[in-house]
Amino acid sequence: MKSPSRSPLIFVLLVLLLVLLFLLDFRLGSIRITFPEMLAHLRGTQLLSHEQLIILKSFRLPRLVTALLAGAALPVCGLQMQTLFRNPLAGPYVLGISSGASFGAAVVVMSVGAGGMVAGWGLALSSWVGAGLVMVLLLVVSFRIRDVMTILILGIMFSSGLNAIISIMQYFSNASALKSFIIWSMGSLGNVTGSQLLIMSGAVIPVLVFTLFYPKMLNGMMLGEEYAMSMGIRVRRSRIIIFATTSILAGTITAFCGPIGFIGIAVPHITRFLLVQTDHRILLPATMITGMVIMLFSDIVSQLPGTDRMLPINAVTSLIGIPVVIWLVILNRKTASF
């Protein structure tokens, strides 16, 4: 029952699991390369072949880094949204961020056409702009509206509206554009390479580090905004910080990887359950680690080891996330309750 002694052990186990899955995910793929082999290459003791190097640089490492970033970022967004809205079903996308990103992607794919744009900059950039516009709108709204629940409802309405527009666009688009868009919307960790990866890491990593510096603010928000104020938390400012970081994290990940479902909602619950904790000083880093673990696991599953086929990552994370949420909410209501 007593929790403080339990956290460090779970932390160590999670980190061990993370390393294990990283090594496992590292060696998966059509060409076998292991992490020790890469280290040996870097030391110069045993060089990798040219082919292996290309695979490593353009596919394997980028995919792993993308998985780690998405795995850390989306659950942090979910955690913040659950705390801010005091709602266990809130996730990174409740504010309409992913709809904004999808809208941006849809505009490029269906107006300009798929072709070279899909793999390149155009798609990522325009969906980033889409997510950014939603964020600006949210911030404007949150300056004018006092009640945070009104903002939640506005976010949901806004996201539904955008989805409606997207489906109209889909209806009038040709088959190949439609297919490109649908494939984008299934999510992929493997399309982010080179300078895109650099941009993505550049946007995500500093914000992730920044979130680690305001656990107290999130703790204060757990009882709602009035109590937060009565305990000295600047609620308006906190809300804006939470919206801005969530938008940047979820928007960037969605722009580069497409929407990735359920990780953002499920991981905070799993973390709370594992650690029996509500203190965000522990929850924030733990959520990142748990998220990375689950993302790597999903990535391994999505590659269907032993075959040369792949599943879309969005489907895998949902299939893993849904039973967890059901289990936590129905069978374990006490710990999952908010």
Added chain:
Amino acid sequence: MDPSADNRIVSLEHMAIGYAPEKVLLSEINLSLLPGEMVALVGRNGTGKSTLLRSILGFLPVLGGECLLFGAPADSFDLRRRARVVSYVSSRVPAMPSMSVRELVSLGRMPHTGWAGRQGARDREAVWKAMGELGMEDFADRKVDQLSDGERHRAMIARAMAQETVLMVLDEPTAFLDIPNKYELIRTLGRFRDNGRSVIFSTHDLETAWLWADKFWVIHGSKIVEGAPEDLGIMHVFEHLFADSDITFDPSERRFMPHFVPRGTICLEGEEPLVMYWTRTALERLGYRIDKHSGRATIRVTGRQGEYGWQWITDREEKFFPDIYSLARFLIQAE
């Protein structure tokens, strides 16, 4: 006018409150609170009790006049400084994640800790002391969602205690408590006051409030007046409080009575004081005025030591009842 004006904890001068500048709910509010005072804020539903409390707490902007905390305008305090001097407990226990009572109470230390919220020995001591004040030491490691509503509310108050403020503001703290818990809570707040701190609480429970409060702030109509409950009694404030309803205030009994449908006068006879008292209560509840000498009928209480009987006597007939219940049933049907 007030000799101790300098040490007033709260002083409201010509203050106007409301949710928006164009919707002023109350204006010309002139009230004050001294150290070691407990104030009960009283008024009908929707008259602005919560609005006044929220304005004092800084949740709502002051729409006019001044709200002074320790002599300085309240909005000159930043939230953190204000949180070190004023704590708050709302009428409802908020939805919260499944945390232990200790974690919940620890949240009260927030205005005193650094950016990370790390707690030192001083903080842990304050948390422990606050849980002790509310008798919650044994609950320290219990999860809040395993507590009853009353216990959770107590934990919320312990959290405010741990904040170690000079002033605690509570919105209807007794609303969801049973009678023993209600008195226990007021006693705890009384101890808080006896340590030189101050309490403002809103309540509908006048009977409890005037046993404990040093002062009442009464909102009636568009006005708000302050004074010892007895002063307000002399000023007929309580008679006016519910003037537009069918409740009347009985100053001699310090209680509020609904207007019963009058059924006429009845004569009551008997010896045993306890039985007489309860019989009279029942007859009043049915709308009878009691008279010692005359009435359309006479009720005679007979018997002693647990064996009582009630006789209903008129010129024409006489009936006997073994308890007040059957007497009352008869009287209701007879009329």
